[in-house]
Amino acid sequence: MIDSNDLNVFNPFWCFSGVEVGEHWYWSFGSLQVHGQVFVVSWIVIAVLLITFIIGTRKIQRNPENWQNFMEFVLEFLDFLQDIAKNQIGEHEYRPWVPYISTLFLFIFASNWAGALVPWKFIEIPYGELAAPTNDINTTVALSLMTSFAYFYAGLSNKGLGYFARYVEPTPILLPINILEDFTKPLSLSFRLFGNILADELVVSGCLLTLLVPIIIPLPVMVLGLFASSIQALVFSTLSAAYIGEALEGHGV
Numbered sequence: 001m002i003d004s005n006d007l008n009v010f011n012p013f014w015c016f017s018g019v020e021v022g023e024h025w026y027w028s029f030g031s032l033q034v035h036g037q038v039f040v041v042s043w044i045v046i047a048v049l050l051i052t053f054i055i056g057t058r059k060i061q062r063n064p065e066n067w068q069n070f071m072e073f074v075l076e077f078l079d080f081l082q083d084i085a086k087n088q089i090g091e092h093e094y095r096p097w098v099p100y101i102s103t104l105f106l107f108i109f110a111s112n113w114a115g116a117l118v119p120w121k122f123i124e125i126p127y128g129e130l131a132a133p134t135n136d137i138n139t140t141v142a143l144s145l146m147t148s149f150a151y152f153y154a155g156l157s158n159k160g161l162g163y164f165a166r167y168v169e170p171t172p173i174l175l176p177i178n179i180l181e182d183f184t185k186p187l188s189l190s191f192r193l194f195g196n197i198l199a200d201e202l203v204v205s206g207c208l209l210t211l212l213v214p215i216i217i218p219l220p221v222m223v224l225g226l227f228a229s230s231i232q233a234l235v236f237s238t239l240s241a242a243y244i245g246e247a248l249e250g251h252g253v
Contacts, residue, residue: 025127035136037125042133045110081105081237088241093158093248097241100150104143105237108134108193112229115201116222134232135201140194144186147240155247163247185243189236196232200225 025036056071081102085094115132123130133139155163167178 025125035138037130038133038136038139040125041114041120041130042111042139045107045114045133049106049110078102078105084238085241088238089245089248093245094241097150097154097244101237101241104147104240105233108143108236109230109233111139112197112233113226115197116225116229131201132197134193134197137190137194140190141186143193143236144189147189147243148182148186150240151243151247154244158248189239193232193236196228200228 026033027036027039052067053071056067056074059068061068082094082098085098085101088094089097111133115135120130155166159165167175169178
């Protein structure tokens, strides 16, 4: 009989199973282990977003004041997400997907800015350190898989099993390439977001921890990091909308 450890010989990815970026604070739920620091910051970001929207929409008035003013400003600012969904998905199909695209953008945007603005490194935890959720490859992969499920759902709900005919269009010779494309989409989404946020946090933290450098020098780096973080949230949302639109159209863009 073959020992279970010997099966690693047949698994091409076994050598990456122990690879980690940094030290992690693990929470154990039975045989399942999760990154505790990612859960903590993710739920803080989600809680802040929920509390902000609840307070801003609790007492709607004809003449807005305080938080309602802020919420209306945010909604007006986010109108461009509806335009993105309309341009990428199509004028007739985009409306059901606006909440998904907007939620993706808000979570990634808030997570990126939380990692750039909040001094998480000064909060001590048993292992590792707190950081932006998007600084963890598990978070970005989960977001990318959500988008993959979303465009598969869009294609199947629109065309049924006929959706899979796209894999042999325009010629069956392209079947392997079309299948490979569905694997490269979530890979490119996840590693693009993860790599940019990780690099930004490494640069900013390096500047802040250099006490001999005046604050005026790290400041432009932080501003550039905030700008890049916003761009990454926009890129992820736009590409997600483009993939969903491609599935609904039934051919590549």
